[in-house]
Amino acid sequence: MSHPSIFIFTGTSGSGRKTIARKVGDELSWTAVRSCTTRAPRNPAQSDGDYHYVSREQFDHWDNDGLFAQTADIDGNRYGVLRRELEDALARGQSVYLVLNRAGADAIMKHYGDRAVRIFIYVDKTTMRERLESKGTSYEVVEHYLDHYSEEVTYRSKCEHVFENVNVARTAELIRAALAR
Numbered sequence: 001m002s003h004p005s006i007f008i009f010t011g012t013s014g015s016g017r018k019t020i021a022r023k024v025g026d027e028l029s030w031t032a033v034r035s036c037t038t039r040a041p042r043n044p045a046q047s048d049g050d051y052h053y054v055s056r057e058q059f060d061h062w063d064n065d066g067l068f069a070q071t072a073d074i075d076g077n078r079y080g081v082l083r084r085e086l087e088d089a090l091a092r093g094q095s096v097y098l099v100l101n102r103a104g105a106d107a108i109m110k111h112y113g114d115r116a117v118r119i120f121i122y123v124d125k126t127t128m129r130e131r132l133e134s135k136g137t138s139y140e141v142v143e144h145y146l147d148h149y150s151e152e153v154t155y156r157s158k159c160e161h162v163f164e165n166v167n168v169a170r171t172a173e174l175i176r177a178a179l180a181r
């Protein structure tokens with residue numbers, strides 16, 4: 001396998017994928033490739049930097065023009081990675097990271113083969129619920145994540161690396177160690 005340059009964080013929703021991806025990405029100087037989404041920001045008063053938030057019209061327009069490496073329709077919202085954003089970073093010799101669900105991870109693996117590696121992050125359902133509720137996440141979002149849990153967790157058997165995210169610093173440390181091997 002050639003040295004991976006695309007790091008895909010996937011796993012169960014609410015497990016800390018974005019948190020861990022940001023931390024490891026910062027520590028290893030990877031470039032974040034953020035998805036575009038038509039979903040509204042969770043807190044419109046405060047920009048979160050998790051996504052490029054775009055209108056439905058803009059998204060559909062870019063999709064019709066073939067600008068996305070892959071897209072997903074999830075609960076009435078659209079998500080997609082701009083091919084150019086990903087490939088420009090790779091062309092500059094940068095390693096990149098993305099946070100995707102299993103369909104997105106499969107699509108990137110299919111297109112970019114042995115340049116990509118999947119890092120699966122999970123926690124048990126009770127921990128996920130407690131963490132999200134303590135942060136004031138809405139009941140609907142938590143229930144939605146719980147509904148998807150069983151289906152999402154099965155994907156771990158397909159991923160190159162699997163980590164239970166008990167403690168952020170420790171999870172990041174374990175990921176760095178696994179990738180250095």
Ligand SMILES: Nc1nc2c(ncn2[C@@H]2O[C@H](COP(=O)(O)OP(=O)(O)O)[C@@H](O)[C@H]2O)c(=O)[nH]1
Nearest residue numbers: 013035039071072079080081099100101103104
């Ligand atoms: N297939 C695919 N999945 C994506 C993309 N961008 C984000 N996702 C995933 O789609 C799901 C969106 O769920 P949502 O609750 O809106 O976002 P979250 O708050 O980031 O978990 C999450 O599992 C994301 O990791 C994308 O471009 N393609």
Ligand SMILES: Nc1ncnc2c1ncn2[C@@H]1O[C@H](COP(=O)(O)OP(=O)(O)O)[C@@H](O)[C@H]1O
Nearest residue numbers: 013014015016017018019131135165166167168
């Ligand atoms: N190890 C951890 N311990 C406690 N809280 C965590 C941990 N990892 C992430 N979190 C918190 O859990 C919530 C969900 O994390 P997030 O990265 O948004 O998850 P995901 O991207 O998987 O949906 C956030 O409020 C985050 O700060």
